[in-house]
Amino acid sequence: MKIFVGIILLLNVWLWADTEIPYSAETISQFKGLRNSLLESLRNKKSDEVVSTIHYIKEMAPDEFAIDNLEMLQIYLLIERYDLAVDLWLGEYEKCGENVQYSFATDSLLKYLDANMNLEDSSVVKEVLEKSALSVVDKEQKSLYEILLKMRNFFEIRNKFNVMHIKAYDRPTGTYVDKLANRYEGVSLSDPVSGKLLLENRVRGWSHYYADETPECVAKLIASLKEFEQWFPHSKYLPWIKNEQKRFEELLEKYWKLRNYYKEKLYTGGIGVEGWYSNGNWEIGIPIQFWRFLIVPTVDLDDGNWIFIFGFDLFEMKHLKIVPFAGLWDPYVAGMQTEFRLWLEKYPDSKFGGAAYLSLKVRYMMKYGELENDGKKGLAHLFYAGIGFHFW
Structure with missing residues (x-):
């Protein structure tokens, strides 16, 4: 019989959700009185009375209208009935991401529970x-x-107050204050009966x-x-x-x-900016890589000449990259550079999948062209030190 009544009440909750409360005013008045009794028993540390009162409430309302599972969990933890709390805790985590019912009341019992067993506080959760x-x-x-x-x-358990409120900027005080969410405007928190059922996502799940x-x-x-x-x-x-x-x-x-996202980034390409220094001279390059092939437009800041360098990603691992290259224009260049990645972003961007890294570089370059002031062509061997910032 109790099972049948429970099924009927749960169907009522589903049918009447967000419209009206499926209990009479007289029954709701009884719920209020029972919640007040529950609070007194809690304050007086009468654990047996607390448990029996909860059982009686659940017989009257098997759903979570009169007292919800979060409130019951808080109560059992406060009276240290961990044997009764474990099923409720598992149940809360099991319904992570689902809209579940909060109790109808915003009363002294709710305030007492949130003040003394606030499961939205991670330090409280850890301790208990x-x-x-x-x-x-x-x-x-x-x-x-x-x-x-x-x-x-x-997991994050959300109490009723924070579910119903949002943080809003208050211009007169210049601070953020708790404001009733738009969907609950017109609902008086001083009146424990809101006029509709409160169905919200009570437990959030967090990624790693x-x-x-x-x-x-x-x-x-x-x-x-x-x-x-x-x-x-x-x-x-x-x-x-x-x-x-x-x-x-x-x-x-x-x-x-x-x-280990970098494993999928190796030999794939990207774009960046790099600066090189050699014998009092600076060069700036814009490396652009497609798969293993690179093109690096490079400008000499001393004379303003451009060199277009073409490279090949010969060897690459998480913190090391080796690129032989050759360049066209005047002068002609060829050489080898080694890149040491000093820092990589911990995770790629969640929306676009890109990531940045910072690298220290060394380069050997052989130049052939008009390198002397007299306009004669010549051959030069240069060593560079550089730094680069890249996206891949």
Whole structure:
């Protein structure tokens, strides 16, 4: 019977989302009273009363209207019922990126929870997960908390207030203030009943770049997920474990590919600017490379003469590049240059895929042409030191 009632209520939530609340005013008034009782029990540290009140609320409203899963998670963590919190935490991460329901209330209970267990704060998340992993006795749950601890930086839990507000610049004060988002304008936060259901993306997932995790950390997480599967082959959490293992393996593959993006850039080309110095003379070149072939228009800043140098990318690796070249015009040139990459961008541009690097260069060049003031043709051997900034 309870299952049937639950299904009906959930259908009501779906049908009435963003239109009106699927509970009567009398029922909502009961929810308010129960939430107030819950707050008092929390403040008085009466854990058993807290748990029983939550169970009673969920019997009345199996959905997340009266009390949402985030609030329940915060409450169980506050009373240190980590055995009840673990399923809720996994559930939040499992629904990452989905629009889920927040409770109807913006009341003293919500403010108390956000003040005392703000899971939007990464330092709070780290601290409570470490404490949970140390406190639980059950080996399976301990292993789960250790996994959650390792993957915490890939998720961000968003509380109700920040979901409903945006940062807006306030001209009179010259500061950024919290402003109610346009879609919630007209909704009074002083009235706990907004007049419509609040469905938002409660958990965001971060890529490895924003999570600021190394490939080694991701590899350790994958190892922990595999160990869990070996230690608890009949666990009810196994589908979630396998799904996360697959997801993070794909993430790690992309991560390594991104970290080693230069491998796909080798011998491919690009454009840059380089400066050369030799015997008190400066030259500026614009290297343009197509696959292995380079053309470098180069101007001598001393006499303004141009040389068009044509090179071939003979050998290239992450920090080293060797290019033999020859030049046409007057004078004729030929030689070899070696490039040492001192700095490369950590990641390529996410939109265009390009990346920049800075290099130190040395060059041997043989020149033949009118090199002397008397206009006679001659041969000169020159050594250059240079620096270049490139995009590839």
